[in-house]
Amino acid sequence: MDQAVNNPLLDFTDLPRFSEIRPEHISPALDVLLERAQAAVARAEDPATPSDWANAVEALEAVTEPLGRAWGVVGHLSAVADTPELRKAHAENLPRMTEFWSSLGQSLALYEKYKALATSPEFGGMSAARHQLIENELRGFRLGGAELPEDQKPRFAEIQEQQAQLSKAFSDHVLDATNAxxxxxxxxxxxxxxxxxxxxxxxxxxxxxxxxxxxxxxxxxxxxxxxxxxxxxxxxxxxxxxxxxxxxxxxxxxxxxxxxxDNTANMREQLALRGEEARMLGYQCYGEVSLVPKMAESPAEVLKFLDELAVKARPYAEQDWSELKAFAAAELGLADLAPWDVAYASEKLRQQRYAFSEHEVKQYFPEPKVLQGLFGAVERLFSVKIQPDTSQTWHKDVRFFRVSAADGTLLAQFYIDLYAREGKRGGAWMDDARGRKILAEDKVQTPVAYLTCNFSAPVGDKPAQFTHDEVITLFHEFGHGLHHMLTQVGELGVSGINGVEWDAVELPSQFMENFCWEYEVLTGMTQHVDTGEPLPRALFDRMLAAKNFQNGMMTLRQIVFSSFDMHLHTDFDPQGAKSVLELSREINDRVHVVPQYPLSRWPNTFSHIFAGGYAAGYYSYKWAEVLSADVYAAFEEAAQLSGTVLDSETGARYQREILSVGGSRPAMDSFVAFRGRAPQIDALLRHGGMAA
Structure with a gap:
C-alpha cells in the first residue's frame, strides 16, 4: 500500500485519483504492475500449474486487470488532457505494454491450459458466461498468434508493436493539426x-x-x-x-x-502490417481476421449488405441532391454548389421548407435540463436512480454521477466530460474505467464509465446550449454507458460491453437515439434559455418533418466510409500503384451522389479505422442500426397499448435480455430473446423515411 500512497496509479481501492496523477507516475507504476503480471503468467504457464479456472483464468485476471486499468487511465488522460509530458510518458511505455499483451496472446503454454480447461469435467459444470469467456479466450489465442511456429512469433509481436505506434501517431497528428x-x-x-x-x-x-x-x-x-x-x-x-x-x-x-x-504514409504502413498479420494467421486479408469475432460472416456478406442498402437509399439521395442544387441556384445565386456551400445551402433550405433553424431549436436545450431529461427517461425505463456523486476528476468541467437500483444498491458510476477544448481529441465516445465482476464473499466490483463529448462550453452566465444533433450524440454515448453499467454478469471478460461482437456493440447506443424524436421525452428535457418554455409542439412537428431531411445523402455518406474501410482491408494493395486517396474517390464516385472535392484528404483523419479499433468494422454502425431500429419498434408497439414509449415493462425486458447479459452470450441470441424473432430491416427504412 505504501507504493499506492506515493503512486496514485497503483491504488485500486476505489476510483482513479485523477487530480494527483502526474506523467512521472506512469513508468514506475507500470514497472510494478508488469513485473507482477509477468510473474503470474510464468506461474500459469508452468506445466505443474493445474489447468483449472482458478489457476488459468482467475490468477491471470488478478494481475492483468489492474495493469489494464492503470494503462486505461493513461490512455484516457492522453485523449482528454494531452500535454507534451504525458504524450512522452505514453510513448515511452506503449512498446512495453504492446509487447506484454502480444506475448500473452502468443503463449502456446497458456493456450494449451485453456484448451485443457475447455475439455475438462470442470467445464461442464460452469455457467454459460464462463463458457463464453473461455471460447472467446481460445479465439483470442488463435488470433494472437499462439499457434504460429516459434520462429514466426517475434515478427508477429513486432507487427503488433509497430501497429500500436502508428495508430497513436495517426491520432496525435490529427489532434495536433486540429489544435494548430x-x-x-x-x-x-x-x-x-x-x-x-x-x-x-x-x-x-x-x-x-x-x-x-x-x-x-x-x-x-x-x-x-x-x-x-x-x-x-x-x-x-x-x-x-x-x-x-x-x-x-x-x-x-x-x-x-x-x-x-501528414498521415498518408502512416495509412499505407498500417494497412501493409494488417495484411501481413492476416497472412501469418492463415487468412487472405485483414477483413477476414476482423470479422472472426463479429456477427457478419465474411467481407463479401458485409459488402453485399452495404450495396443493397445503397440501392435502397440512392433514389432518395438523388432527390436530396437535385433539390439542394436547384434551391442553391434559384434562391442563393450559387449556380455551382461548392463543398463549402453544402451545409450552408442545406441549412437555408431546411429553414425555408420547415420554417425553423437549428439555432432556434438549440435555445430549448440548455445543458441542465437536457441532463435532467436524459436521466429521467433512463430512470423510468430501467427503474434506476441517477444522482450526483463525488470523485477526483481530470478537469474542472467534468462531473460524476452514481446509478442506483430502486432499493438504493449502487449499480454503477460515471464521469461526464461534455465540452471541446485544446488537448482533447475530437468526437464523442464511451470508455470503461472499470468493469463489473463478482469479488470474494459476494462483494461486487461495480462498473464505472467515461462519457466524453465535444460540445460548446457555456459562455457568460448562460448554461451551455446543445443542438438537437448534440442531444442525439449524448443519448448515443449514454446508450453505450448503460450497456456497460447495467450489466449483471459477474465475469469481467464478458460483463458489460466486454466480449460483445463489435458489429452489435452499437445497438444499445443507436437504440437510445430514438427517444430524442419523441415529444413526451423532449417536453421533459427542454426549457427555453430565456423564457423557460418547453419545446412548442408546432416546432417539434416541424423538426419531425425535417428528421429525414437529406437522409438519403447521409446514408450514402456512411456507406462510402463503410465500403472504403472494408475494401481497404480486403482487396486494396497498400504497396500497389493506387493510393488510399484514389480508392476513396473511386468508391465515392460509385456510391455517392455528391462528388468528392479534389483537395479533400478525409481518409487522413479517419481515426475510427486508423486509431480507433474500427478497422474493417466501420460497417457495424449501419449493421447495428438494423438491430437497434427493430428493437425500438418493440417500444413503439408497446406505446400503442401503454400510451408511452418509456414503457417500463418493455424496458425491463430489454434490460434483462440485452443490457444485463453483456457479452455472456451471442448478440443474435440476445436479440431473438428480446424480439422473439430474427431482425428485419423494415423498421430502419421506416425510421429513415426510405420505406415505400
Whole structure:
C-alpha cells in the first residue's frame, strides 16, 4: 500500500485519483504492475500449474486487470488532457505494454491450459458466461498468434508493436493539426449570418489569446457553425479547406501544421502490417481476421449488405441532391454548389421548407435540463436512480454521477466530460474505467464509465446550449454507458460491453437515439434559455418533418466510409500503384451522389479505422442500426397499448435480455430473446423515411 500512497496509479481501492496523477507516475507504476503480471503468467504457464479456472483464468485476471486499468487511465488522460509530458510518458511505455499483451496472446503454454480447461469435467459444470469467456479466450489465442511456429512469433509481436505506434501517431497528428489552426477575423461584417452564441464563443477565444476580433478553430463547435451559417463564402471556403487538409501533405499550406503530421504514409504502413498479420494467421486479408469475432460472416456478406442498402437509399439521395442544387441556384445565386456551400445551402433550405433553424431549436436545450431529461427517461425505463456523486476528476468541467437500483444498491458510476477544448481529441465516445465482476464473499466490483463529448462550453452566465444533433450524440454515448453499467454478469471478460461482437456493440447506443424524436421525452428535457418554455409542439412537428431531411445523402455518406474501410482491408494493395486517396474517390464516385472535392484528404483523419479499433468494422454502425431500429419498434408497439414509449415493462425486458447479459452470450441470441424473432430491416427504412 505504501507504493499506492506515493503512486496514485497503483491504488485500486476505489476510483482513479485523477487530480494527483502526474506523467512521472506512469513508468514506475507500470514497472510494478508488469513485473507482477509477468510473474503470474510464468506461474500459469508452468506445466505443474493445474489447468483449472482458478489457476488459468482467475490468477491471470488478478494481475492483468489492474495493469489494464492503470494503462486505461493513461490512455484516457492522453485523449482528454494531452500535454507534451504525458504524450512522452505514453510513448515511452506503449512498446512495453504492446509487447506484454502480444506475448500473452502468443503463449502456446497458456493456450494449451485453456484448451485443457475447455475439455475438462470442470467445464461442464460452469455457467454459460464462463463458457463464453473461455471460447472467446481460445479465439483470442488463435488470433494472437499462439499457434504460429516459434520462429514466426517475434515478427508477429513486432507487427503488433509497430501497429500500436502508428495508430497513436495517426491520432496525435490529427489532434495536433486540429489544435494548430487558428483563423482571426477582425471585420465584423464577415460574421454576417453567424448565430450570436457562435460569435460570442469566437470573441471569447480571441480574447483568451489576447487578440482583437474573433478566433475560429477546427474544433467542431467552432468550425461547423461557420460552414452552416456564415454568409461570407470565402470565410466558409477557408475553414472548409483547412479542415479537409488536416494531417495531409497540404496541411501546412492551409494552416493546420507541419509536414511531419501528414498521415498518408502512416495509412499505407498500417494497412501493409494488417495484411501481413492476416497472412501469418492463415487468412487472405485483414477483413477476414476482423470479422472472426463479429456477427457478419465474411467481407463479401458485409459488402453485399452495404450495396443493397445503397440501392435502397440512392433514389432518395438523388432527390436530396437535385433539390439542394436547384434551391442553391434559384434562391442563393450559387449556380455551382461548392463543398463549402453544402451545409450552408442545406441549412437555408431546411429553414425555408420547415420554417425553423437549428439555432432556434438549440435555445430549448440548455445543458441542465437536457441532463435532467436524459436521466429521467433512463430512470423510468430501467427503474434506476441517477444522482450526483463525488470523485477526483481530470478537469474542472467534468462531473460524476452514481446509478442506483430502486432499493438504493449502487449499480454503477460515471464521469461526464461534455465540452471541446485544446488537448482533447475530437468526437464523442464511451470508455470503461472499470468493469463489473463478482469479488470474494459476494462483494461486487461495480462498473464505472467515461462519457466524453465535444460540445460548446457555456459562455457568460448562460448554461451551455446543445443542438438537437448534440442531444442525439449524448443519448448515443449514454446508450453505450448503460450497456456497460447495467450489466449483471459477474465475469469481467464478458460483463458489460466486454466480449460483445463489435458489429452489435452499437445497438444499445443507436437504440437510445430514438427517444430524442419523441415529444413526451423532449417536453421533459427542454426549457427555453430565456423564457423557460418547453419545446412548442408546432416546432417539434416541424423538426419531425425535417428528421429525414437529406437522409438519403447521409446514408450514402456512411456507406462510402463503410465500403472504403472494408475494401481497404480486403482487396486494396497498400504497396500497389493506387493510393488510399484514389480508392476513396473511386468508391465515392460509385456510391455517392455528391462528388468528392479534389483537395479533400478525409481518409487522413479517419481515426475510427486508423486509431480507433474500427478497422474493417466501420460497417457495424449501419449493421447495428438494423438491430437497434427493430428493437425500438418493440417500444413503439408497446406505446400503442401503454400510451408511452418509456414503457417500463418493455424496458425491463430489454434490460434483462440485452443490457444485463453483456457479452455472456451471442448478440443474435440476445436479440431473438428480446424480439422473439430474427431482425428485419423494415423498421430502419421506416425510421429513415426510405420505406415505400
Amino acid at each position: 489552426y487558428a483563423l482571426f477575423v477582425e471585420d465584423p461584417a464577415r460574421l454576417a449570418g453567424l448565430p450570436e452564441d457562435a460569435q460570442e464563443a469566437a470573441r471569447h477565444a480571441a480574447e483568451k489569446d489576447g487578440k482583437a476580433g474573433w478566433k475560429f478553430t477546427l474544433h467542431f463547435p467552432s468550425y461547423f457553425p461557420v460552414l452552416q451559417y456564415a454568409d461570407d463564402r470565402a470565410l466558409r471556403q477557408t475553414l472548409y479547406e483547412a479542415n479537409v487538409t488536416r494531417a495531409s501533405e497540404h496541411g501546412a499550406q492551409y494552416g493546420s501544421g507541419q509536414a511531419d503530421w
